[in-house]
Amino acid sequence: MIQWVKKINPETYIIMVTNAIIDEKTYEKLFTIGVDDFILKPYSPDKILVHIKKGLKQRDLIFKLQRLEKLSFLEPLLKKFKSLFSMQSFSRNVFDRN
Numbered sequence: 001m002i003q004w005v006k007k008i009n010p011e012t013y014i015i016m017v018t019n020a021i022i023d024e025k026t027y028e029k030l031f032t033i034g035v036d037d038f039i040l041k042p043y044s045p046d047k048i049l050v051h052i053k054k055g056l057k058q059r060d061l062i063f064k065l066q067r068l069e070k071l072s073f074l075e076p077l078l079k080k081f082k083s084l085f086s087m088q089s090f091s092r093n094v095f096d097r098n
Helices: 002-008 024-033 045-097
Strands: 015-018 037-040
Touching: 002 024, 015 045, 024 037, 037 045
Parallel strands: 015 037
Antiparallel strands: none
16 A cells, blocks of 8 residues: 555655554565654654654655656757747748848
């Protein structure tokens, strides 16, 4: 389920809350499959808020990265359009002078 959620919405911050004692191997596997944070019970509401704020920051960074990736994909196209427009402007100036 965790892997499915991360595949569909990678920006989703998954916090696992448990009172179970987890061995090192399982703990590592949880993070490998997509758990972002881990809280052992008992916990205070303030502690939960800290983890939620951390998750929101991570989500915002993922969204910013996605926007930058889109821009970097479009950048070569924008340069091409700019060069085309500057060539049109140049050719108009040359022909207008004659």
